[in-house]
Amino acid sequence: MKKVKKETKITDEELKSIKEQQEQVNTSLRNIGYYEVQKHVLEHEYAKLVEKIETTKKELEEKYGSVSIDLETGICTPVEDKKVKE
Secondary structure, three states: OOOOOOOOOOOHHHHHHHHHHHHHHHHHHHHHHHHHHHHHHHHHHHHHHHHHHHHHHHHHHHHHOOOEEEOOOOOEEEOOOOOOOO
């Protein structure tokens, strides 16, 4: 590696290349931040949906008992208790 003994200047092409690379790094970092925020928002939306599903399941179980529901037809089929019968 060559050691510079006095102040020197890189070429305009080298400077342009370095600036472009730095801008690409900055753009990538901004995009990563944006996608992290989007991920966080989607995780919260997902958690709310799961909570809503659980509430609906409880409501339906109170009304119909333990059933399996065909999502195409809405037909409820009783689910047998998984406990071992003695």
